[in-house]
Amino acid sequence: MDTGDTAWLLAATALVLLMTPGLALFYAGMVRTKSVLNMLMMSFVAIALVTVVWLAAGYSLAFGEDTVAGLIGGLDHLGMAGLGPDSVQGTVPTVLFATFQLTFAIVTVALISGAIADRAKFGAWLVFVPLWALLVYVPVAHWTWGPGGWILNHLGALDFAGGLPVEITSGASGLALCLIIGPRLGFKKDAMRPHNLPMVMLGAGLLWFGWFGFNAGSALGANGLAAAAFLNTLAAGCTGLLGWLFVEQRRDGHPTTLGAASGAVAGLVAITPSCGSVSLLGALVIGLTAGIVCSYAVSWKFRFNYDDSLDVVGVHLVGGIIGTLLIGVFAVAEMTGGPEGLLYGGGLAQLGKQLVAVVAVAAYTFGVTYGLGKLIDRTIGFRASEEQEHTGLDLTVHAETAYDHGVLGHGAPVTSATPAPQKAKA
Template structure:
């Protein structure tokens, strides 16, 4: 599937437009869903901060995208497949009659905006509990322009080198969304260092029903994410929709199987994480592989990611909410397995190893994974270091110990979680020197 080039006959199809309007709303809903998913996974003292990091990403990325991001990602290539031009800066030249394929260009631009938003929000999970909120406000727009936008152009933009020169496939965002967010999250958590008490204190999710609700909203929105990427109400959208459902299911089952075998207990957190892992992996491949392939991709992701989330304890990087273990690892699995399971009936050409295509497509997928992962990690690390050296990226020890909700936002999600009774709490109640140990 090629998001970059409009179809030969450019006229608005009302059915395609109606579906993409719905899909755009579904993808936007994923960011509030992610906020709940992440919010339930942190301790009581940082719930609101986690929610805020997702919600503020909607506003920040939208402004950047409308100002220049869309044009740089989907404008005509000006840099050898590296970046687009600024002919549509400020959305200039894109009126209501402008058409991309069979949908209005303004709708296509908005649909792509929702992808950029959730990618930024995903990164926040790697640095939960310890990042300055003000630094996050600075990081997001800079990161969106320097990391997300160029990769989106490589993968989907007209003339993008991964799409048109390398020939790697990515239907709905394994490279610019999953691998970029995972590699960026790894870079930032290395810049910040581990949380206070990492590998010593219990840092369990404080609200598993919230986690499950967030996962359910993500799964619901993912149908717009993947099936919407067909840019039309057609058979390809239907196939991507079914593949998405199937992979989420096998991802959930794979994770629970590992938990039962390894720990003796299948958990609610595991079921939510497994479903997300399967959905992550099917994102790049849902429009390239058969239903059987989707079942295998989801199962592989749920199984491997359930082990990958534990790597942080052995390698000593504090990826707070497992962005690396789920999104980077799951994105790599799904992107690479296109080279194994791609079928001509879905791709209109390229085939995977199991369908007579040899190793060629697998090699292309591997090059794309390495290039995007390396670029996202290095540039994000540089941005993080620059912010850390100038305004500071990490919250103070007092703020981290007391909790970012109270010390940064002057609010608490649960009054009893701070003082043990229902009285309203403000930041002035607790001087910075006074440390109150909240509930885990």
């Protein structure tokens, strides 16, 4: 056990956990005032539910010794059995490694909620979260990072920090649920603008801050690889932001705060799988590519008529695909320890491996999520009633409101205890 590595991973774990409250603020600022608290609750309840599932069985199935041809781990660590304080994973305590990986699972589930904002039953979400974590996230995490996982050990595709288990699974799942639940009332007719852009920017800032733990922490040590991943993360977030603003300026004539936040997130999404495989130049190009492409991808929902409320598909699925595929173009041996991308003499081999991994994970995720979503929809119903959606989920589900509209809009209402204003004398 190395105390420096352990100290860094403790800090990184806290940073990644912070990403989920940051995501909650990011999403809550983008919805209308009547569903702010519901959006916050969907992220916060994911922390509790995924933690219980992960400690009970998720870690064992994801990171236990492989049992079925690289598809799933074993049951040796059910209830975290055998993970005492002296158990070591590399140079850090195994229990800390398990906790670090838990924070990835939490934020992945929370990401999906943005696709179905404003119209999903909270009770259905409570059922969906633990089942999805076990049926989708856990297997894909094992394929990508687990002992004997087929993507890493047999296919040879690379994913440093979660393009496949985090970004592509959340985006593909968001698309599946959009198709099951259907569009919001007034989709493509009513204005559905973000109600609080400063909240969006605050959430994006917290996400960016936490992302350094997400990516640099995946080195599992306080070392040069962590430092390189840290810098690549910063660089890609910056070029993603600039790329999105460039498109907005040319297309719309106005660079926006929402565009800046979305562009930064797009760049961070794309660099997640590749931050430990590419040079600084590769990171800059990957971030810029994601910022530009994702800025167009978020409008596809209007063309193809799927209501991805907060652009989980357009940013996380598309950005995750970009970042995962471009490893096959920009990977350098000094980062990967061997495999090289197309531009560095590696030919098409690594790009082909990345493509197979993307298609397999996206197809598996979409199919399982669609089946799970349909099952929930046909049993307890996944969509809130029309009355609940029209009134707002904050009041109808949680019996709370984020804002006192009377005070914010027109001052304190006049009551029997409030004297009416006097007319001015001439």
